[in-house]
Amino acid sequence: MGFTASSTGFSRLKITEEVSNEKLSQIPELLIQHSFKDIDEIAVERSFGWVNFDDMLDTSWQESPPEKAHYFCFSLRIDTRRIPAGVMKKHLMLALKEEEQRNKEQGRKFISRERKKELKEQVHLRLMSRFLPIPAEFNIIWNTEKNMIYLASTQEKIIDLFMEYFTKSFNLHLELLTPYSLAAHLLGDTALNSLDYLSASSFA
Numbered sequence: 001m002g003f004t005a006s007s008t009g010f011s012r013l014k015i016t017e018e019v020s021n022e023k024l025s026q027i028p029e030l031l032i033q034h035s036f037k038d039i040d041e042i043a044v045e046r047s048f049g050w051v052n053f054d055d056m057l058d059t060s061w062q063e064s065p066p067e068k069a070h071y072f073c074f075s076l077r078i079d080t081r082r083i084p085a086g087v088m089k090k091h092l093m094l095a096l097k098e099e100e101q102r103n104k105e106q107g108r109k110f111i112s113r114e115r116k117k118e119l120k121e122q123v124h125l126r127l128m129s130r131f132l133p134i135p136a137e138f139n140i141i142w143n144t145e146k147n148m149i150y151l152a153s154t155q156e157k158i159i160d161l162f163m164e165y166f167t168k169s170f171n172l173h174l175e176l177l178t179p180y181s182l183a184a185h186l187l188g189d190t191a192l193n194s195l196d197y198l199s200a201s202s203f204a
Contacts, residue, residue, distance in 0.1 A: 002075070002139035002152045009154040012177040013163070015147040019172065024144055027170065028066055034169040035059040036077045043128040048078040048161065050169070056137045072142040076151075076162055079133035083124065091127060095119045138162070149174065 002008060036049030036059050052058035053066065053073040066074045099111050099119060111119075139152040140162075151162055163174045175181065 002137065003141060003150070004139075008152050011151045011154055011159055012182065013149040013151060013159075013174045014177055015149065016173045016175050019144065019147060023170075023172075027072055028061065030169055031066055031074055032060055034165070036079075039079055039081075039133055043125055044081070045128065046078065046080045047133070048076060048165065051075050051077045051137070053139060056135065070143065070145045072140075072144065074140050074142075076138045076140060076158075076165070077135060078138070078158075078161070079135045081128055081131050081133045083127045083131055087127065088124065091123045092120055095123050 003010070031050045034050055036051050036056075037047050039047040049059070051074065052061050052063055053075050055063045056075055056077050066072045096111065096116070096119065099115065103109070103111065138158060141150040143149075149166075151159065153159065153162075159176060163176070167173055
């Protein structure tokens, strides 16, 4: 789900350093430089990168620009190939049986651990080329006036990947605003002592 849905979960992040106008002017080009690369035709397990907020197939922002007033709007697209465990198990068993037959013909009694590992890697690579990757898209809204980022996900792995790739793409660092850090940001340093003594309550 993204920000255009009727409801969505999101995470709030803040850029930790000041962002100059010169840096902001470079963002559209940096988005293209670090855009998503398709892996439909190559046996790669995962690919991720930036895409157009309005069209996840647009990686050069031909449909619409990322600038929306004082916001940048774009998305993180992640394509992942998943081989079902049952399929992997079946084809590995077939490969091992074929290897056992070859060993018998050559007078060998067993398959070495290294050879089993090699066969598993070969089967995995072969199956990878037969399964299309599954795409996922996570919207991003960047308020350039407040240095605030809104990411349409609350998954820890997605947040970590986004923060790492954001820094790699733009050489800017992010802080995830947890309820504690958000309260500290809104209330100031004087409220930190009070926040430290807060405890959770259950509501019946």
